[in-house]
Each structure stands twice: as structure tokens, then as C-alpha cells.
Amino acid sequence: MNRPLSAGSLIVTKCTRCRAELNHTIVAMVGDKIVRVECDTCHGTHAYHAPKTVKEAAAAKTGQTKVAAARKAKADPDEADREEWASLQSGMDPDKAVRYDMNATYRVNTLLIHSHFGLGIVKAVLPPNKIAVLFQDSKKLLRCG
Numbered sequence: 001m002n003r004p005l006s007a008g009s010l011i012v013t014k015c016t017r018c019r020a021e022l023n024h025t026i027v028a029m030v031g032d033k034i035v036r037v038e039c040d041t042c043h044g045t046h047a048y049h050a051p052k053t054v055k056e057a058a059a060a061k062t063g064q065t066k067v068a069a070a071r072k073a074k075a076d077p078d079e080a081d082r083e084e085w086a087s088l089q090s091g092m093d094p095d096k097a098v099r100y101d102m103n104a105t106y107r108v109n110t111l112l113i114h115s116h117f118g119l120g121i122v123k124a125v126l127p128p129n130k131i132a133v134l135f136q137d138s139k140k141l142l143r144c145g
């Protein structure tokens with residue numbers, strides 16, 4: 001239910017003095033258009049500036065969403081892992097890969113083959129008994145030692 005606005009009604013609009021969206025009391029109207037408002041915070045009266053239309057606001061919002069999505073894609077850790085994999089793969093020699101054994105110990109950059117994840121490269125050794133391994137699809141933490 002939208003009650004028709006009239007002088008004395010409260011609306012939230014930008015105060016030109018406070019430079020913020022604040023409660024205002026409508027002082028004067030022409031027809032159904034608000035022309036002057038009084039800021040409830042600084043009690044200054046000023047001309048009412050109609051807010052942007054819904055269409056404009058939506059367009060602005062869509063633009064922001066696209067930027068946010070682009071940033072998110074760039075920060076995607078899986079994507080970063082895949083890029084890292086691609087850059088490392090050319091230097092890999094699968095013949096030198098060792099079969100993953102949870103009782104063995106590994107060093108960083110050791111190439112290994114996991115029965116389930118396939119070819120991987122040790123990216124970090126995490127004491128006391130874990131290694132971080134970059135596989136083609138993702139990074140995994142595996143037991144070792």
C-alpha cells in the first residue's frame with residue numbers, strides 16, 4: 001500500500017547540507033511532485049531532488065555485478081591451480097614420477113603419481129605428516145611419512 005505523499009509526510013532523500021540519505025519532512029508539493037523538503041537532522045530546507053529512476057539504478061547495479069564477477073573469477077583458487085598446473089606441466093617428466101606412498105617422505109617439487117588423482121607435483125611439505133600436492137584438477141593435502 002502506497003499512501004499518497006503530502007506536505008508533512010516523511011521521506012528519505014539526500015540532504016544537500018548533510019550529504020547523506022536522511023529523513024526529511026515534505027514542506028511543499030506541486031501536484032504529486034515534491035518540491036521542497038526539510039531535513040530532520042539539520043532542519044535546513046532545500047529543493048527535493050528526485051532519486052534516479054529504477055531503470056537507471058538497475059543498470060548501475062548490473063555494471064557493478066559484472067565487475068564483481070570478473071574479480072571473483074580471477075580470484076578463483078581452482079582457476080589459479082589450473083593455470084599453475086598448465087605452467088608446470090611442460091617441465092614435468094612423467095617417467096620420473098614416483099608412485100605415491102603414504103609412508104614415504106617427499107620433498108617440494110617431487111613429481112608423484114597418485115592412484116586416484118593421477119600425476120601431481122609436491123608444492124609444500126607440511127610437518128609433521130602432510131604434503132600439499134598440485135594435481136591437474138585441484139590441490140590436495142595428502143598424508144606422508
Ligand SMILES: [Zn+2]
Nearest residue numbers: 015018039042
Ligand atoms: Zn541535513
